[in-house]
Amino acid sequence: MSDITPVDPAALREEVKKKYRDVAIKPNDTYHFHTGRRLAARLGYDSMIVDGMPDEAVEAFAGVANPFSLRDLKPGERVVDLGSGAGFDCFFAAGKVGSAGHVIGIDMTKEMLTKSRNTAQSMGLRNVEFREGIIEELPVEDGWADVVISNGVINLCADKRRVFAEIGRVVKSGGHLQFADIANGRPVPASAVANVDLWTA
Amino acid sequence: MIEDSGFIDVRIGPPVDTFGGAKGEPNARKFEVLGYAFIARKP
Numbered sequence: 050m051s052d053i054t055p056v057d058p059a060a061l062r063e064e065v066k067k068k069y070r071d072v073a074i075k076p077n078d079t080y081h082f083h084t085g086r087r088l089a090a091r092l093g094y095d096s097m098i099v100d101g102m103p104d105e106a107v108e109a110f111a112g113v114a115n116p117f118s119l120r121d122l123k124p125g126e127r128v129v130d131l132g133s134g135a136g137f138d139c140f141f142a143a144g145k146v147g148s149a150g151h152v153i154g155i156d157m158t159k160e161m162l163t164k165s166r167n168t169a170q171s172m173g174l175r176n177v178e179f180r181e182g183i184i185e186e187l188p189v190e191d192g193w194a195d196v197v198i199s200n201g202v203i204n205l206c207a208d209k210r211r212v213f214a215e216i217g218r219v220v221k222s223g224g225h226l227q228f229a230d231i232a233n234g235r236p237v238p239a240s241a242v243a244n245v246d247l248w249t250a
Numbered sequence: 251m252i253e254d255s256g257f258i259d260v261r262i263g264p265p266v267d268t269f270g271g272a273k274g275e276p277n278a279r280k281f282e283v284l285g286y287a288f289i290a291r292k293p
Contacts, residue, residue, distance in 0.1 A: 081274030092266060092285070113268045114285035119261060201285070213255035220292045226257055227289045231268060234282030 058207035062183065065205050066158050069111070073135060073160035076109035084111050089137070092229075093118060098144055102137075105168045109135035109161075112200035114229035117141070125149040126195040129219055131184040131212070131228070132156055132202030136165030136177070142198065143177045153194075154179040155187060185211045192221040199228040257290035 068080075076084055083091060085108045089099045092115045099107060111134060122128065122145035130139050133154025142152045156162050156179065165179045182188040184199075185208055197216045206212050216226055252260050268285035269278035277283070 079273060081272060081277075082269060083272045092268075112285075114263070114266045114287045116287055118287045119263050119289040209251060210254070213251055213257075217255045217257065217292065222292055224292050225289060226252070226292070227287070229285060229287045231283050231285050234284070235280070237281050 056207055058185075061205070061207050062157065069134060069158050070160045072109050072111055073158065073164050076135070080111070082111055082113075084109060086110075088112065094141065098141060102140060103168070103172065105164070106135070106140045106172065107137055109164065110137035112138065112229055113231050114200070116198045116200050116227050116229045117145075120225060120227050122146050122150075122196060127193060128152045128196045128198060129187070129189055129194045130154045131187070131197065131199035131216070132205075133165060133179060134158075134161050136161075136168055136179065138198055138200050139165065139177050139179070140168070140172065140174065143174050146176065148176055150176055152177045153189060155182050155184060155189070157181065157183050185215060187215045187219055189219045191218055194219050195221060195224045197224075197226045197228070199230070201230055203228065204230050204232075252288070252290050256292060258293050260288065260290040263287035263289075 089110055094115055122142055124147045126146045128142045128146060133139050133156045136154055139152045139154040154165060162179050162181055169177045180188045197220050203209060203212055263286055265284035265286060269275045
């Protein structure tokens with residue numbers, strides 16, 4: 050994951066919104082990545098938990114690995130999910146932290162926020178909320194979180210150092226950052242890195 | 251970058267073939283793009 054991003058952050062943000070707006074509205078279409086229950090199984094999510102979720106909580110899931118694979122969440126923990134999308138990881142986390150814990154999902158795509166809020170309501174979850182915002186400027190107070198999670202989102206940000214600085218601001222001392230993302234083993238040509246259309250292709 | 255932000259005890263999980271069988275697989279193979287889980291702690 051490189052922090053050198055020769056693209057316009059606003060243009061990249063709009064491209065990402067466009068792509069994930071489509072995923073929110075048409076989760077069963079074919080994308081360049083897997084989605085939904087098949088993806089969750091592929092990434093090793095606990096099937097006992099996923100199987101208990103309604104389709105609307107899982108169908109638009111588009112993560113890249115499992116942020117809970119290296120450390121399980123604990124009851125009572127406060128969690129922030131960067132780029133929460135349709136809410137799958139938030140719903141998964143909500144079950145882990147229980148009623149004494151709380152989960153805040155942050156997303157910039159209105160269609161995803163609408164979908165995740167509706168799903169949380171239909172699931173009767175009272176320990177999850179979704180806030181509109183960008184992850185370079187998290188709408189979360191200093192030191193609020195025990196854990197920050199994210200799944201396949203940080204690589205889509207132009208200013209990764211700013212994202213990590215924000216994570217450091219909202220995580221309390223002793224807290225954890227546990228996230229999933231992609232990394233490339235071979236260098237991507239500079240011309241491709243500079244093409245904002247290819248970031249989500 | 252994670253450590254630069256003040257986190258310690260950074261660990262990375264095993265690679266996951268995130269794009270295998272998906273439309274994006276050719277590009278993922280070309281640049282060896284894989285998924286990883288990361289964990290770090292704030293001291």
